[in-house]
Amino acid sequence: MLEALRPYWHPLARTNAIGMAPERHVLLGEALVTWRPAPDAAPVVMKDLCIHRGAPLSGGAVEQETIRCPYHGWRYDSDGACVHIPSLPEGASTPSKARAVRYHARDAYGFLWVSLSEEPSAFPDFLSTVWDDPAYRSVYVARYDWNAAAARVAENAMDFSHFNFVHQGYTELADGPVIKPHEVSRDARGLSYAYDDGHLLREYVLEFPFLVHDRKQVTNPAGGVTWSDGDAARTGDITLLSFLACPVAETTTQIHVLVTRNHALDRDDSDFTSGFDVVMEQDRVIVEAQRPEQVPEDLKEELHLRLPDAASITYRRMLSELGLPAELLP
Ligand code: FES
Ligand SMILES: [Fe+2]
Known part of the structure; x- marks a missing residue:
């Protein structure tokens, strides 16, 4: 791999x-x-x-x-x-x-x-849309070093059906835990899907293989509270969490976290970043303990639920195609 x-x-x-x-x-x-x-x-x-x-x-x-x-x-x-x-x-x-x-x-x-190749893949460009836009501000949060495979880390960052169990009080689905139907699309960059929980429209973009962007837009300020919104959410506020996982070795991953927002730019950045150590630690404990350590290549090896695991099923298909010659790809 x-x-x-x-x-x-x-x-x-x-x-x-x-x-x-x-x-x-x-x-x-x-x-x-x-x-x-x-x-x-x-x-x-x-x-x-x-x-x-x-x-x-x-x-x-x-x-x-x-x-x-x-x-x-x-x-x-x-x-x-x-x-x-x-x-x-x-x-x-x-x-x-x-x-x-x-x-x-x-x-x-x-x-x-x-x-590490003579012929590099396309450069990840998702962040370029906000990086030079004065309406947005990007803040580096921290690097987290986990003893886990990068694919397990990325899959965790994409998976919102664990929020109401692992991140209670931080980032729960406002109308969870039941997961509603949502469309997962594959594209040249990776995959994407959107989910409105009645408070936030959560738009996920995976830049394959390990860069996960979680863009949260407030659709209903009274619909709930997420720690990274700050305490005065308004309709249209966007907070983009980027989890940039670097595969150091088979079961060692460094995760760089970046938060980009278009609101409350005058407020202290720590208001939007201070919860990460807690949330990342909640995830680390789970992900480091997952077995097998690698995401199984065969979809049959773990049990998937069609709706809640839709993004992860697509992601696993993409992982299983890694390294296959172009003529064998779907
Ligand atoms: S110069 Fe001899 S090992 Fe590098
Ligand atoms: Fe999590």
Whole structure:
């Protein structure tokens, strides 16, 4: 499964947390090193491995806009080419095979996104609709590190039928727990569905495989209370919760949470973010304990309810198609 996830763009870290000095990260089970050739240069992402004798480049240093391996001092430029081997005489050329593996990286929405493939998938663009819109304000909440598979994490973020049990007093379906019919659509980006609980219109967008956006629009201010609305909800208020899950390894996931809102922009951001530690902890306890740890590939392996689990059934179909050649896809 990890192999098939390499083309997708994953949020490796917050861009402003990436310094000049080499730093080790793990994505899809592979060790990576980030560094910057200069303080304000774009971050570089490479495999954390020197081709000479396999030392981790993250143990080295940045020198003359290159990264220097800690073992024998070979230096690689930001494209990955080895530009200096100290044990060779002055003027000797470096072998053309002496290269570090450089990966595609992009800075967007405050994150450094990485694809581990020569041919990356389409870039996740859902947040671009609000990111530069002055009517909205986006706030980074926190990163949550869970010992769980990213697909279990994403499925949990999409699943609203657990709200009235796990998140009582925080985010319950106003007319729950019975789940009404709702349409789940697949599209090029992933999947989407909307659900009106009599207080909020909840519009979910999954950017496949692990980015979940939960856009809540107040339709009836008197219909209920959700912690992330603030305490003075008005019709049309939109609060967008983005759960950006980064698959570190098979059962290790980092979840970056971003809250975007078009209301009460003058209020303290913490009014809209302070409940997350509680809500995420309520979810973590459940999701880390789910077995099997991976979402089963075969739909028959767990029991699905047609209406309450509609989004999850579609998501599992998409997961089961991961890595299949295009001619075998529906
Ligand atoms: S292992 Fe990197 S220079 Fe020798
Ligand atoms: Fe939850």
